[in-house]
Amino acid sequence: MEHSLFLGTKSKRDGASLAFSYCGISQTEAGHSYGPSLTDSWVFHIVLSGTGEVHTSSETYRLGADDGFLIHPNDITRYQASRDTPWAYLWFAMKGDAIPEYLDAMGFSHNTVAFSVDRSTPFLRVLSSALYHTSDNIADQLELDALANHFLSTLSRHLNSVDQNGFPNQLSEIVKRAISVIHNEWHPGITAGWVSRRINVDRSYLSRLFHKETNITLKNYIDRMRLSHARDLLGMTDLSVAEIAAECGFNSEEALTRSFHETQSMTPTEFRRSRNGVVNNLGIGINFLRAAFNADAGLEDD
Incomplete structure (x- = not known):
């Protein structure tokens, strides 16, 4: 099981060059496993604490705090928290034809899964900023799309390495x-x-x-x-x-x-609602998360 705060949108935006899909933050319980699953989005994960493993069809990656992993559209991926030190992570998902070009410029290959960053706080700030925009109107959609761009720019600034070696399955x-x-x-x-x-x-x-x-x-x-x-x-x-x-x-x-x-950790109806708003079973309030990471101070990095 995992305890999550999740923000999604029903807006498909398939023709956009870069568009927000969903984001969230989770604290997993020991041994919690997610997947295998398929997604039509690019889903970036940043590990905040603890450890876990990411399994693709060919490799396994063992990751910890300040590591990240990327789920590519239509790839089969499964990931599992450690039984001793279950991880917490945030995720930010987006779509768009421009994403492969941006990733290529950062040094990602077409099959890069694992990477590392110098610290996770800037990504938490982007996530907490997204939680201000929970309506389905065009203004909030545009703000979330802008935050998808900002997430990528934050990744480019704080990226340590890509293509960490995995263990062959x-x-x-x-x-x-x-x-x-x-x-x-x-x-x-x-x-x-x-x-x-x-x-x-x-x-x-x-x-x-x-x-x-x-x-x-x-x-x-x-x-x-x-x-x-x-x-x-x-x-x-x-x-x-x-x-x-x-x-x-x-x-x-x-x-x-x-x-x-x-x-x-939610019903199908709650999940459907989360695709157009916030579902929170993390145990902390949205306002607390906003305040903890200083979202209203702007989008500047440390």
Whole structure:
């Protein structure tokens, strides 16, 4: 479980050169895992304290305070807090055709995941400034887009290094095939049994091997992909929760709600509301966060 303060917007802004998507800050509990998930945004994370791991299809990165990681659009990523020192992190997501060019100028490659910054306070100030703009009017949308630009300029000023070396994931060909099938042949009724039949491997053997190599069961991996699809539909459509549950392969609306609350610490309805405003189960007030990082003093860095 994680305790989060989350700000989102329903504005798609797909044609913009750079546009705000969502942002937030989380304190995780020991061992909390997020993903695998897919996103259509560039999602920057800055680790504030504690430690954790980021898992891509090919590498694992072990990160701590003042490290960061970037989730690229349409990449499959999973990340997990340490059981001894669970991390806290902030995230800032954006879309836009201009982003790859900006990242290239900072030294990011097309597959850069991990990086480090000299300190996290300037990023907290950008985040706290975003929390002033919670309405759905064009003025606040433009302010949030400007803060997306400011987040990137802050990153360019405080970036220490990029392309930190990860640890290669030693996945067998069988597990790689299973993951490929799940991603490329996704459908609402997909199950562990279907995947095992699709790649012609005994289900029990595949399940044991998958868990051993990825530290997550095959069933949970599929369930989390269902949640990823559900999040997308909650944020981008007006389908009812019951319709989304059926579309994503859940047995009922209650099953989706239960899984959503266990992993997101909020209900599907609360998540949908957060796409157009603030949801806060972090345990601190928004005004406290604003004051703590001096948001009303302007956007200047230290």
